[in-house]
Amino acid sequence: ALESGDGLPDEIMNLAGLTQIRYVFVYPATPEKPGEIVLAGPAEPWAEDNFGRSIGMKSGAPIVQLEDLAAALRVFPPGQPSDTLVGCSIDPTQEGLASMQAYLQRIGTVNPQGTEGSIVRGLREALGPQTVTVQGVSPHTHFAQVLVEADYRMKLIGIGLEKPPVRMSTWIDLTSAGSVAKNALQRWFFTPNYECLKVSEDDLAIELVGDGVKLIGADEMVLPNGRRISSQQPSRASKLFTQAFTLKYPEIARQHPVYAQLKTLIDLAVVAAYLQEHGAYESTEWSASSLLDEGVYPIERFVAPQKIDCAVNAVRRGSRLLTPIGGGVVIMPRESFARENLQIDETGTLYEQHNSLKIPVDSWYWD
DSSP states (O other), rough: OOTTTOOOOOOHHHHGGGGOOEEEEEEESSSSOOOOOEEEBOOOOOOOOOOOOEEEEETTOOOHHHHHHHHHHSOSSSSSSSOOOEEEEEEHHHHHHHHHHHHHHHHOOOOSSOOOOHHHHHHHHHHOEEEEEEEESSSTTHHHHHHHHHHHHHHHHTTSOOOOSSSOOOHHHHHGGGGGTTTTBEEEEEHHHHHHHOTTTTSSSEESSSSSEEEEEEGGOOOTTTEEEEEEEOHHHHHHHHHHHHHTTHHHHHOOOOHHHHHHHHHHHHHHHHHHTTHHHHHTTTTOHHHHOOTSSSOOOOOOOEEEOOOOOOOTTEEEEEEBBBBBEOOOHHHHHHHHGGGEEOOOHHHHHHHOOOOOSSSSOOO
């Protein structure tokens, strides 16, 4: 359909109603039949919500999108395995930070002049728009839009500008004047969070086990070169907030679809990197050429996010003024299947599931 120029039917765009990728089964090509890569998980009928998202009619979970799968495959295409980092960050400019410092010196952080509302307005004006950076994936894709929205909304919750969708304590609820450095920039990062990747002994089947997403502080975020983003010890409030968000993540994702979408993106990135690393394209003789070619399957259909309204709050604790500034999303998929995270399925259950699957000749999806 892509190569003929016809539009794709809804069931392909919505991957037959898949709400989660739980398994990947690889079937190498043989002289008798072509190879196959099968994504398996729960699926259901869908409908569009008020925001144009495809949502499962039974669970309310967002449907896995073909365009997000294509975006992940483009980051990890056939060929030499790569350590590409996928993610985003939303950061104040250096000029904005300097302007904010000058503003705070003017009003004072002990018994400051003005109401909290007027101080927040002054801080926003001083900081100006924050810069959005997208890494690894095209910023013009739906994939990138979800990364940025999830990151921004998490910051709003953390610093008290948006109410959490579930009962939990946020950073602003937990912090005290003495526990945070003056004008500290609060940075939190979403990263993959699997109990393990379970793998069959022949490497042809994997199961993603765990909730998929966790929130960590900057001191816990280690980049591919081994450098930590921050060597500062986190405040108790920051630690408790990230732990609470991680613990409640499945519940939060059920209430707000963007967090469920973020989990799906992490799953897709991990799956694409695994296929690349383990030669699945080569063994199945599948080039994924149509999905990889923007000229054949255009997915760069959004305006790239570059600037966003600054997320800043002002809260009095006793006589002191705290001014938290909302970090990012960092996905390093190959870490998820590093040796310490892999679990060989010694029971043979995955192997049996792989071998018992009957792939129909006349359909690309089935129950």
